Amino acid sequence: MVIVYESKTGFTKRYADMLALKTRLKVFPVKELSKVSKDEEIIFLGWMKAGKIQGLDKLRNYNVKAVCGSGTGRTAEPSVEAVVARNKVEGLPFFYIRGGCYPIKELKGMDRILLSMFLKMLKNRKDKDENIEEAIKHIEGGFDGVKEENLLPVLEWLKCNTEL
Ligand SMILES: Cc1cc2nc3c(=O)[nH]c(=O)nc-3n(C[C@H](O)[C@H](O)[C@H](O)COP(=O)(O)O)c2cc1C
Structure with missing residues (x-):
């Protein structure tokens, strides 16, 4: 293996x-x-x-x-x-x-575009729970x-x- x-x-x-x-x-x-x-x-x-x-x-x-x-x-x-x-x-x-x-601002190209779309979608959600809030924080600040x-x-x- x-x-x-x-x-x-x-x-x-x-x-x-x-x-x-x-x-x-x-x-x-x-x-x-x-x-x-x-x-x-x-x-x-x-x-x-x-x-x-x-x-x-x-x-x-x-x-x-x-x-x-x-x-x-x-x-x-x-x-x-x-x-x-x-x-x-x-x-x-x-x-x-x-x-x-890494924080989204450090990403480049398609990955940054895709992740920005995902971030926008998360931020627009009305039913934001703890997991969604955490995901937003990690995408913006890195983790x-x-x-x-x-x-x-x-x-x-x-x-x-x-x-x-
Ligand atoms: C454009 C993009 C799309 C992602 N999509 C997913 C996903 O669908 N599901 C998931 O669990 N993580 C997703 N992630 C998170 C990455 O898979 C995660 O950060 C991974 O640990 C990065 O591994 P690497 O450092 O080896 O490249 C995505 C990240 C980026 C940048």
């Missing part, structure tokens, strides 16, 4: 490196996927954009055994069920891991939710399902 990840701003990479350190599994970014053999078992970690796990499509012909999606919220956005369906990973173990984000303990379910799964 090896770890493969896709990370844009580094939060998911930190989880991938942390997991590698804890398990001694080798770790590869998607851009080095050619170094991984097609039959090697893979645990994949990717950042999520509009519910889509980035980088995962490039692994369709690989032996992916489990998938982790990183987002900024307390729980997966829009929901674990929607993420699993949108990414066609039904039947594979899926783990949501809380990553983080780092990376914690070792967030990997515990992943480590547990690896222990039960691999030769670690």
